[in-house]
Amino acid sequence: MDHPHLPGPAARHAPPEHPEGTAHAATLASFDRGLRREARPDGPGCRVERTGRVVRQTGPRHAWNGILWSGLDATNADAVIADQIRHYDALGLDFEWKAYGHDGPADLPARLLAAGFTAEDEETLMVAExxxxxxxxxxxxxxxxxxxxxxxxxxxxxxxxxxxxxxxxxxxxxxxxxxxxxxxxxxxxxxxxxxxxxxxxxxxxxxxxxxxxxxxxxxxxxxxxxxxxxxxxxxxxxxxxxxxxxxxxxxxxxxxxxxxxxxxxxxxxxxxxxxxxxxxxxx
The missing domain is CATH 3.40.630.30 (Gcn5-related N-acetyltransferase (GNAT))
Known part of the structure; x- marks a missing residue:
């Protein structure tokens, strides 16, 4: 995995254009459902927890810990972000909020940065049959x-x-x-x-x-x-x-x-x- 540019603090990119809009939306919805909302633990000692507003994985220190999916809006985003920080802080774990271009609210990146997160390199989710x-x-x-x-x-x-x-x-x-x-x-x-x-x-x-x-x-x-x-x-x-x-x-x-x-x-x-x-x- 190589690493592209680092977005600025307020950077927010719309999903790339796709020539078959309906197929694109269906594939993205299938991805969100199968790999995010219905994700399974990806290693021994890991558990996937669904709290209503987020789906997260919690596991050993060497495992991937973080937010797989979120369904937030402007009225609840800051409180839910703070809840996740408290959860992982209590366990002494680093964690990653994996934010996608179509996740809400639109200013989610700015809210995460304001809460003390550090942005890593933006990548493009690509698929092929x-x-x-x-x-x-x-x-x-x-x-x-x-x-x-x-x-x-x-x-x-x-x-x-x-x-x-x-x-x-x-x-x-x-x-x-x-x-x-x-x-x-x-x-x-x-x-x-x-x-x-x-x-x-x-x-x-x-x-x-x-x-x-x-x-x-x-x-x-x-x-x-x-x-x-x-x-x-x-x-x-x-x-x-x-x-x-x-x-x-x-x-x-x-x-x-x-x-x-x-x-x-x-x-x-x-x-x-x-x-x-x-x-x-x-x-």
Whole structure:
């Protein structure tokens, strides 16, 4: 996952235009229902809680904690935001409010910033029908794809992430290992290996009972970029999603990957921006 520009404090972007408005609205509604309002826990020790105004996940410190869906308006937004801060602060947890371009109220980003959240990079939620995506996997000479099934593979995935993005990715490795151990049918990860060197990695999240599977964590080390590995890993994962009966694959796309995905046949649905909040004790 690459990172595009950081929006300003009052930035708010309308969902990108779609040539088939009715189909676009139906797909977005299906996404909101299946992956947000009816979301399932994504790891051991996690629980999804529905409080009426929000759907949130709460779990261990290394897990993803945050707001999956919210249905707010100007009369209740500030109070609900404060309630979520109190919930996670009491547990000593960082958490993320994953805000989408169509979420209300219109000034939700400004309200989150005023409440002490920090905005991370905006991305574009993009989808494609898995069965229509290119299946051909073209790899550079000497490169092979290797499924990740054990701790050794997870360590190589973590290594790729740290080399590709320059960040500590230990938490990503821990989450992936937990998923492989607890729900191996719901996640698939893959490495591109040049000899004994891991040069690219990505994972597929499968959401049983929904039309969707998610493409996450695609990263390639700098010296191997521009050689088709990103496209190859998309094709590999889309093939798995289609074979498992998922109609769509979705990805939170950075500006750098959006042009590639458009060429492959992905369509923008809306935007998404993580707003991150740290417990008062560590701020």
């Amino acid at each position: 898995a069965a229509t995506l290119p299946r051909r996997i073209d790899l550079p000479a000497g490169v092979r794809l290797v499924p990740v099934t054990d701790a050794a593979g997870v360590r190589l995935v973590t290594e790729v992430h740290e080399r590709a993005f320059g960040t500590d990715s230990a938490h990503i490795g821990r989450q992936l290992f937990d998923r492989l151990a607890s729900a191996p049918d719901d996640v698939a990860a893959v490495l591109a290996m040049a000899g004994d060197e891991p040069v690219s990695a990505a994972r597929l999240e499968l959401y049983p009972g929904t039309d969707f599977a998610g493409l996450w964590g695609g990263g390639t080390v700098a010296s191997w970029r521009g050689r088709g590995l990103y496209r190859a890993l998309v094709a590999y994962r889309a093939g798995i999603a289609a074979s498992r009966g998922h109609r769509y694959v979705q990805v939170d796309a950075a500006d750098t990957s959006r042009p590639i995905l458009l060429r492959l046949g992905f369509t923008p649905l809306t935007t998404t921006t993580p707003y991150v909040h740290a417990p008062a004790t560590v701020r």
